[in-house]
Amino acid sequence: MKSRLNSFWTVLLSVVVIYLIVKFxxxxxxxxxxxxxxxxxxxxxxIFIYMVLTLIAMFLLVTFDDGPLNDFLRPIxxxxxxxxxxxxxxxGIVLISAAAGWYVYxxxxxxxxxxxxxxxxxxxxxxxxxxxxxxxxxxxxxxxQVAAFIEQAKAGEVQFIxxxxxxxxTWKEETGEEDPLxxxxxxxxxxxxxxxxxxxxxxxxxHAALMEVRLFQGxxxxxxxxxxxxxxxxxxxxxxxxxxxxxxxxxxxNGTIETIVEGYTFWRVENGGPGLPLEATPWDSAxxxxxxxxxxxERWLIxxxxxxxxxxxxxxxxxx
Ligand code: HEC
Numbered sequence: 001m002k003s004r005l006n007s008f009w010t011v012l013l014s015v016v017v018i019y020l021i022v023k024f025x026x027x028x029x030x031x032x033x034x035x036x037x038x039x040x041x042x043x044x045x046x047i048f049i050y051m052v053l054t055l056i057a058m059f060l061l062v063t064f065d066d067g068p069l070n071d072f073l074r075p076i077x078x079x080x081x082x083x084x085x086x087x088x089x090x091x092g093i094v095l096i097s098a099a100a101g102w103y104v105y106x107x108x109x110x111x112x113x114x115x116x117x118x119x120x121x122x123x124x125x126x127x128x129x130x131x132x133x134x135x136x137x138x139x140x141x142x143x144x145q146v147a148a149f150i151e152q153a154k155a156g157e158v159q160f161i162x163x164x165x166x167x168x169x170t171w172k173e174e175t176g177e178e179d180p181l182x183x184x185x186x187x188x189x190x191x192x193x194x195x196x197x198x199x200x201x202x203x204x205x206x207h208a209a210l211m212e213v214r215l216f217q218g219x220x221x222x223x224x225x226x227x228x229x230x231x232x233x234x235x236x237x238x239x240x241x242x243x244x245x246x247x248x249x250x251x252x253x254n255g256t257i258e259t260i261v262e263g264y265t266f267w268r269v270e271n272g273g274p275g276l277p278l279e280a281t282p283w284d285s286a287x288x289x290x291x292x293x294x295x296x297x298e299r300w301l302i303x304x305x306x307x308x309x310x311x312x313x314x315x316x317x318x319x320x
Pocket of ligand 1: 225227228229230247249256265268269272286287290306
């Protein structure tokens, strides 16, 4: 006779193997496919469905015919009759009863757990209403500012925030160039420099160039302060991001900075996690309180760059 595993053990082994594949195999493969730094677990409800289907399949397989059914039942009957020795039967029956008892107890006992509450992402109970209509002064240069910028550029003395000056010094040493505008050589800046040289500067060109200069500084400040958490791409995937239970926000997601007015974004950046009201719990936000270390102008510069990098526009305040 061909020696083969009794169908009871085949069924048991198959169920265990299928469970292991669903529980650990699929997440491991998903991790390879997505390239994410963490596995993607199969939801518990789906595991339950897979296992029920597996059990149905096994049931059909075993009850298909009397032969397999008897084969399947044989070890169970032998166990119950005490054919494997009486102590084995006694221990087995105690263990099975204890396991069933534990399962019922564990499901019935009242649990002390934090209530399942969804966090409110954009709480506004302590958001000062006067900020609602705030416009980003950095994104809206005045005529005077544009005129002053043209004068500065003519004299080769465009003003930059102090945080980027050391970089410009290094750049000047390395390239032998003098005009920092050359370092931000975008098309708008090129056009502006050409018009400067021809001594025929159009206000619109100057406005666009000033915006580029401001964006440049905002991006630099973002890289220095926000990138570790919010990431190069602003997708909330900076090198520190995985360390927080409440993940840094992904600004490219449609439900984040695009849905809020700019004044609100400013307030959030200003007050960080510590400034959030109770609705924003149960998880505390690691977002720093930027009013402590950045000036108002710097914060507006960053916000301008943040929206620009994420390719989003702030919500427009409703007119009351
Ligand atoms: C230590 C990590 C960390 C740093 C650094 C950090 N953030 Fe955050 N930020 C978070 C976390 C975590 C959240 C999500 C929790 C929350 O809503 O407060 C968040 C949320 C935000 C939000 C709210 C977005 C929304 O849709 O509600 C804005 C805006 C924001 N950050 C801007 C910034 C800016 C600008 C900087 C740099 C000046 C910065 N963050 C630096 C961790 C950080």
